[in-house]
Amino acid sequence: GAGVSQTPSNKVTEKGKYVELRCDPISGHTALYWYRQSLGQGPEFLIYFQGTGAADDSGLPNDRFFAVRPEGSVSTLKIQRTERGDSAVYLCASSLDGLYTGELFFGEGSRLTVL
């Protein structure tokens, strides 16, 4: 596809369950970012990949959150033992080379609701 694709677009789960959110970046983009956004607020940085490696994972809130990008393309954000406070829109973005002047292209997000 032409843009960043995220699946699922909506996920409703129960407290304590495991969730995976997938991001398919723009082809050829080496940098990939995950953010979390609560209603009416700015996106909160979670993790940034350059290629297959996590260049900065300082935004992951705790060890229940984990993200991988094994082949340097598709990324999966994994949340274990979900809590109600994890409810938010999870945004993925990619950029061509990860330079600080580069444009981030965002997907439409995955809305996670934890009941």
Add this chain to the structure above:
Amino acid sequence: TQLLEQSPQFLSIQEGENLTVYCNSSSVFSSLQWYRQEPGEGPVLLVTVVTGGEVKKLKRLTFQFGDARKDSSLHITAAQPGDTGLYLCAGAGGANNLFFGTGTRLTVIP
């Protein structure tokens, strides 16, 4: 985490009015970007500023990067209903990650 505070948080104005949104931080950024986000979509880049004191114009939008590269402003002239949205500033951190501001929700009333 480098905190970027935006003000005002909410802004509701009449069509044709001018407005300014501010983005402030205690941290120095190598660059600063402005994005606009509409409901149900991801943010879309408006502009990137790199040099302290830099001013960029995009039609009715004027962006300024502070001399010390800690703050920025977005000025909109003669606002239109199509300008409605969530405006976000974002600063580049040391590892080339990007931190977003708290956001300003603008509503332009026809």
